[in-house]
Amino acid sequence: xxxxxxxxxxxxxxxxxxxxxxxxxxxxxxxxxxxxxxxxxxxxxxxxxxxxxxxxxxxxxxxxxxxxxxxxxxxxxxxxxxxxxxxxxxxxxxxxxxxxxxxxxxxxxxxxxxxxxxxxxxxxxxxxxxxxxxxxxxxxxxxxxxxxxxxxxxxxxxxxxxxxxxxxxxxxxxxxxxxxxxxxxxxxxxxxxxxxxxxxxxxxxxxxxxxxxxxxxxxxxxxxxxxxxxxxxxxxxxxxxxxxxxxxxxxxxxxxxxxxxxxxxxxxxxxxxxxxxxxxxxxxxxxxxxxxxxxxxxxxxxxxxxxxxxxxxxxxxxxxxxxxxxxxxxxxxxxxxxxxxxxxxxxxxxxxxxxxxxxxxxxxxxxxxxxxxxxxxxxxxxxxxxxxxxxxxxxxxxxxxxxxxxxxxxxxxxxxxxxxxxxxxxxxxxxxxxxxxxxxxxx
Ligand code: S3P
Numbered sequence: 394x395x396x397x398x399x400x401x402x403x404x405x406x407x408x409x410x411x412x413x414x415x416x417x418x419x420x421x422x423x424x425x426x427x428x429x430x431x432x433x434x435x436x437x438x439x440x441x442x443x444x445x446x447x448x449x450x451x452x453x454x455x456x457x458x459x460x461x462x463x464x465x466x467x468x469x470x471x472x473x474x475x476x477x478x479x480x481x482x483x484x485x486x487x488x489x490x491x492x493x494x495x496x497x498x499x500x501x502x503x504x505x506x507x508x509x510x511x512x513x514x515x516x517x518x519x520x521x522x523x524x525x526x527x528x529x530x531x532x533x534x535x536x537x538x539x540x541x542x543x544x545x546x547x548x549x550x551x552x553x554x555x556x557x558x559x560x561x562x563x564x565x566x567x568x569x570x571x572x573x574x575x576x577x578x579x580x581x582x583x584x585x586x587x588x589x590x591x592x593x594x595x596x597x598x599x600x601x602x603x604x605x606x607x608x609x610x611x612x613x614x615x616x617x618x619x620x621x622x623x624x625x626x627x628x629x630x631x632x633x634x635x636x637x638x639x640x641x642x643x644x645x646x647x648x649x650x651x652x653x654x655x656x657x658x659x660x661x662x663x664x665x666x667x668x669x670x671x672x673x674x675x676x677x678x679x680x681x682x683x684x685x686x687x688x689x690x691x692x693x694x695x696x697x698x699x700x701x702x703x704x705x706x707x708x709x710x711x712x713x714x715x716x717x718x719x720x721x722x723x724x725x726x727x728x729x730x731x732x733x734x735x736x737x738x739x740x741x742x743x744x745x746x747x748x749x750x751x752x753x754x755x756x757x758x759x760x761x762x763x764x765x766x767x768x769x770x771x772x773x774x775x776x777x778x779x780x781x782x783x784x785x786x787x788x789x790x791x792x793x794x795x796x797x798x799x800x801x802x803x804x805x806x807x808x809x810x811x812x813x814x815x816x817x818x819x820x821x822x823x824x825x826x827x828x829x830x831x832x833x834x835x836x
Contacts, residue, residue, distance in 0.1 A: 394808055394809040395809060395811055396810070396833075396834060397795065397806070397807050397810040397821065397831055397833070398798070398806045399794070399795040399799055399829065399831045400798060400804045400831075401775075401799065401800070401801060401803070401830075402646055402799045402828055402829055403646075404646060404648035404650075404696075404828055405642055405649040405827040406651065406828060407826065407827040407828075408651075408654070409639065409653055409654070409827070411631035411632055411636045411639075412440065412631065412632060412635055412817060412819065413437050413438035413463060413629035413632060414438065414590075414629055414630050414631065414633070414634075415440060415443060415489070415632055416562070416588060416632075417629050417630065417657070417685070417687065418437050418440075418446075419442070419493055420493070420590050421434045421627045422437070422446050423493055423494070423497060424594050424622070425469055425598075425624060426450040426457065427469055427472055427474075427497070427573060427598075427622060428469040428472075428598050428599075428623050429469055429621070429624065430468075430469060430623050431468055431624045432469065432624040432625060432627060433464065433465070433466055433626045433627075434464070434467065434626070434629065435627070436463050436629035436631075436684075437464070437465050437629055438629065438632065438816070439459075439463060439818060440817065441487075442485060442489065443487075445484050445487050446489075446490040446493075446494065449478070449483075449484070449490065450467075452479065452482060453470070453475040453478055453498070454470055454474070454476035455467060455468060455469060455470050455475070463629075467624070469622075472574055472619060472621075473500075473573075473574040473619070475497070475498065475501050477501075477503035477505070478506075481506040481508050481541070482506065482507050482508075483508055484507060484508065484540070485509055485513070486509065486510050486512055486786060486812060486815045488742070489563055491509055491513060491518075492518070492520075492521050492566070492567045493566050493567055493570055494507070495518070495544055496521060496525060496567025496568060496569070497573070499525040499530035499550075500528055500530070500547055500550040500571045500572070500575050502546055502548040504543060504544065504546070507541060507543075507544070508540050512742050512785070513540060513742075514535070514540045516539065516740055517538060517539070518534060518538045519538035521564055521567045521568075524555045524567070524571075525544070525567065525568070525571055527555065528547050528550045528551060528571050528575060529547030529548070530544055530545065530547045530550075530571070531545040532544055550574065550575040551575065552572065552577035552578055553572075553579055553580075554579070554580040554582075555579075555580070555582070556582040556583075556584075557581065557582065557584070557587075560584070560587050560710040560737070562587035562589075562591070562710075565583060565591065565614065566591040569591050569595065569602075569616050573600070573618065573620065574618070576618050576619055577617075578615050578616070579618060581613075581615075582612070582614075583607075583611055584607070584610075585610070585611065585709075585710050586610070586611065586661055587710045588659065588661045588662055588710070589604070593686050593687060594685075595620075597625060597627065597686045598622040598623070598625055599621065599623055600622050601616070601617040602616050603615045627685050628685040630657040630684045630685065630689045631657060632656075632816070633657045633663065634662070634714045634789075634816070635816060635817045636692065637665055637718045638718055638817070639651060639824060639827060640653060640676075641669075641719070641796055642824065642829070643694045643695075644674050644676075644694050644695075644697070644699065644722065645721070645722060645725050645799070646696055647696050648696060649695070649696040650694070650696070651693070651694050652691060652693045653692045654691045655684065655689050656690060656691070656692050657684075657688070657689055658678065658688050658689060658692075661711050663712075664708045664709075664712030664715065665715040665718075667708065668702050668704055669722065672700055672701070672726055673697065673699055674697065674699060675696075676693065677692070677693050678692055679691050679693070698726075698727060698773065699726035700726055701723065701727065701728030701729045701731075702723065702726070702730050703730070703731045704730070704732040704733060709733075709737065713738075714789060716735060716749065716767070717745060717789045717792075717793035718789070718792070718793045718796060719732065720749045720753060720767065720769055720793070721800070724758040724771055725771060725776060725800050726771035726773065727772070728771055728773070729768060729769070730768070730769045731766055731767070732767045732769075733766045734765055735767055742785075742786060742787040742812070743786065743787035745787065745789070745790065746767060748785060749790070752780075752782045752797075756776055756779070756780045756805065757776050757777030757778070757779075757780075758770065758771075775800055775801055775802050776797075776801050776802070777801060777802055778797060778798055778804060778805045779802075780803075781806045782794040782805060782808065783808050783809075784810075784812060786812050787812060788812040788813050788814075788815045788816050788817065789816075790807075791809065791810055791812055792813060792817065794807050795820075795829075799829055799830075806834055
């Protein structure tokens with residue numbers, strides 16, 4: 394374990410770009426491996442989570458080679474063309490890698506074994522097992538439907554119509570990937586729209602996906618199985634979930650001004666920006682454009698006072714990974730913030746609802762959890778800090794509390810910075826380049 398200390402700073406200034414989007418990077422690899430021919434991916438996130446997907450696809454028989462910085466070449470097997478993996482597929486810390494790849498192999502006539510780190514082995518898999526079993530796949534799992542698990546893929550997969558019981562893009566995507574090697578039409582209904590990167594990228598590769606509105610704001614997504622998908626170059630935009638850390642840091646540290654270039658602004662990922670605007674943040678989006686079929690812009694933020702915010706439950710799917718850092722902003726804001734509908738945070742890389750509440754409490758902030766609502770009492774001045782935080786294999790808890798340390802009056806120490814490399818390699822160097830003071834406790 395590598396502990397790190399984040400000290401209060403004067404101002405953060407700079408003009409940066411951010412590593413590639415993690416969700417889109419997984420999908421770019423999986424779909425290019427499922428296409429016929431070669432794909433060149435640029436801007437791929439080279440974090441451990443995405444590298445786990447790349448390694449698994451190699452075990453399934455795809456050619457996946459690194460060409461240079463963020464540039465990868467994939468030789469696809471064509472839909473239904475994967476081989477039985479000869480080894481256990483190790484997913485590391487990545488729920489997305491595990492759930493999407495289990496979906497992919499669930500409609501292939503062979504057996505695969507999946508495992509992961511202690512965090513991933515504690516996460517629920519029933520949510521994908523239930524729909525994938527309807528395709529005809531069979532599962533053996535550890536107690537509580539957890540990894541390690543074995544999946545015996547369906548020999549003759551049957552298309553399904555499935556309504557998501559939880560708002561989860563991973564579950565939706567697992568079903569759509571299983572549907573690729575399944576004849577006929579598979580339909581997923583989601584009551585609350587979740588990130589649509591799978592739908593956009595399936596279309597980019599030439600699959601037939603239709604999306605219709607469902608009553609009450611939901612969506613009905615239909616994929617025609619056995620599409621002829623062909624290799625096609627993909628450019629991955631910057632990850633808004635990673636950008637969130639320097640952006641919030643710059644809003645909180647007086648005198649800061651920061652521009653982040655080429656950030657994804659897909660509306661199904663942009664809930665944090667809505668919250669920050671409602672808190673009174675100075676942020677502007679310029680140079681709106683498309684990268685790889687996804688909306689992208691440059692984002693400039695300037696530090697200034699923030700006020701408390703009430704975040705409705707319906708917004709949760711559009712910012713599900715941003716609550717740790719939003720809670721840090723709320724702790725520095727003036728007034729009470731209430732974030733509703735956070736049940737899913739309990740089953741992320743760690744129990745994030747608990748981790749946020751415990752960490753902020755230790756740092757001298759008043760926090761309450763009322764069922765699935767997080768209540769943070771901000772006092773409009775820098776909180777105390779001066780505490781040690783357990784990251785529990787959770788990259789976003791680690792980064793959120795390093796940001797907290799920049800805005801607090803006393804340093805904040807995290808016990809383990811290792812998990813940051815799962816999603817944001819280079820985070821510490823990038824932040825220190827802006828003026829942050831993250832280093833060893835003794836430095
Ligand atoms: C992701 C979906 C979200 C998110 C995760 C990435 C994806 O998870 O938390 O970091 O790429 O589909 P859920 O689908 O479990 O909400």
